[in-house]
């Protein structure tokens with residue numbers, strides 16, 4: 001009897017599951033994506049701009065995947081590497097459990113971003129990336145205008161890793177915001193807005209962690225987390241050469257929302273809108289040279305794709 005009750009319960013559960021699946025899984029015309037009737041889905045300029053973004057997505061993917069898991073895109077999605085060289089100096093970071101989960105999630109999100117980009121607009125092999133300790137140390141030295149002693153190690157602990165992460169998705173978000181006005185195709189717009197949403201979310205999560213720890217001293221430098229964010233933002237503003245488009249987690253009130261708060265958990269302009277950056281500005285920053293024609297920093301041989309290569313050609 002017990003067996004027959006169990007069996008009939010199982011049958012009922014199965015029938016309910018099938019019914020649910022029929023409702024949820026079958027195509028529902030009411031939920032079809034709504035696209036405009038006219039115009040190409042993707043324009044040529046869209047392709048160039050979205051391919052340019054692949055450089056930053058590659059940087060994020062390998063930085064986050066390696067930091068969280070100790071291996072990168074070559075293992076998670078070798079098809080997206082396209083035969084590009086392995087990153088220099090990438091390694092697993094010494095992260096607490098929560099940070100490891102978050103960074104692992106970010107890394108896996110980047111795999112999706114690259115897949116979506118490359119399957120929509122094509123792409124190129126992963127550019128050579130420098131994710132070494134010494135490269136991050138150089139960035140921090142530039143941010144402070146002096147050599148930190150010992151050299152900054154992004155992989156040493158969670159707070160260092162998050163400070164180094166502060167360097168990364170924000171620039172991607174600026175780039176998507178900057179590209180938005182030139183992107184015309186409805187499929188391209190769809191992709192860009194989806195990428196921008198998650199990129200902004202990643203930046204917000206990183207900033208919030210740093211904001212909460214703003215007063216904490218970064219060992220052994222006796223410098224607060226807030227000061228690190230201010231210096232990194234200042235460095236990016238200097239390299240970008242286009243005024244203030246980057247702000248630390250606490251700012252003078254005149255830079256805060258409605259000029260009324262020093263709290264600056266999100267970086268935004270006077271109307272609290274995200275700052276845009278052009279590909280030129282982004283290259284100046286990620287190359288660390290302040291010059292879109294002189295590679296360096298995260299891209300020792302330069303970024304890839306038509307836009308970046310055009311600037312590289314102008315190198316003397």
Ligand SMILES: [Fe+2]
Nearest residue numbers: 057060110113
């Ligand atoms: Fe991304």
